[in-house]
Amino acid sequence: MHVLIIEDNPDIIANLYGYLEPLGYMLDVARNGDAGISCATESFHDAIILDLSLPGMDGVEVCRTLRQQHRLATPILMLTARDSVHDKLTGFEVGADDYLVKPYSLPELDARLKALVRRARNEHVQSVLVFGELRLDLGTGHATRAGQPLELTPTGYKILTALMHAAPQLITREAIEREIWGDNPPDSDALRTHIHTLRQSLDKPFSYPMLLTLPGTGYRLMVPNEA
Numbered sequence: 001m002h003v004l005i006i007e008d009n010p011d012i013i014a015n016l017y018g019y020l021e022p023l024g025y026m027l028d029v030a031r032n033g034d035a036g037i038s039c040a041t042e043s044f045h046d047a048i049i050l051d052l053s054l055p056g057m058d059g060v061e062v063c064r065t066l067r068q069q070h071r072l073a074t075p076i077l078m079l080t081a082r083d084s085v086h087d088k089l090t091g092f093e094v095g096a097d098d099y100l101v102k103p104y105s106l107p108e109l110d111a112r113l114k115a116l117v118r119r120a121r122n123e124h125v126q127s128v129l130v131f132g133e134l135r136l137d138l139g140t141g142h143a144t145r146a147g148q149p150l151e152l153t154p155t156g157y158k159i160l161t162a163l164m165h166a167a168p169q170l171i172t173r174e175a176i177e178r179e180i181w182g183d184n185p186p187d188s189d190a191l192r193t194h195i196h197t198l199r200q201s202l203d204k205p206f207s208y209p210m211l212l213t214l215p216g217t218g219y220r221l222m223v224p225n226e227a
Helices: 010-023 033-042 059-069 085-093 106-120 154-166 173-181 190-202
Strands: 002-006 026-030 047-051 076-080 098-101 128-131 134-137 142-145 211-214 218-221
Touching (some): 010 026, 010 106, 047 106, 059 076, 059 085, 098 106, 128 154, 154 190, 173 218, 190 211
Parallel strands (some): 002 026, 047 076
Antiparallel strands (some): 128 134, 134 142
16 A cells, blocks of 8 residues: 655654555655645555644645535544544544554554555455446456446556546556555556557547546546546
8 A cells, every 4th residue: 555644753654654564555755744745645545644733734734625615535543642523523533444543553554544545445345346337346356338348458457547546636656656566666657558458459449548648647547528
């Protein structure tokens, strides 16, 4: 999972990195609210860890801005030293999905992050992703568009899965590269080649494209009225 940490305490940041990275998490960090909003809206993340007590713009305002102004649906786990019912209700009211009170258990934080992402991906309910004419069965690896089977390479399947999890939001080149190659992407522009191959199956036989490139930024899926 790719997680954004919005936290200003260097000791807490170090503890989160020390525990989560060995478990396979890919982490970004922002040390204040403005930086957190920029990072959350410019890159795809599976979840956000948000400290309530940030300098300047606090976590409540950051969460409210992400939900109301940017319409960001990424799951948010809020961290706080405040244990009152009022503070928890305030966090939920502005859009937080879960709440942990400091000091917290790192294994519990890991479990809550995974539960939030499973819920966001609807993995408890179904193993099938649907966006517009696209349908991807995660159990069988079978993909169709408008009922027609798509011939996907293993890498194309990974790219399409990442795109459908994020849809209709943007997913950056860097995030897709991490999905495919982890922390060791090839030096060459291999992603461009794989995207081209995916388009041959996903878009070429149909009347309009669904895979949109945002030059220098990333990719996203779009529906017919956008095309």
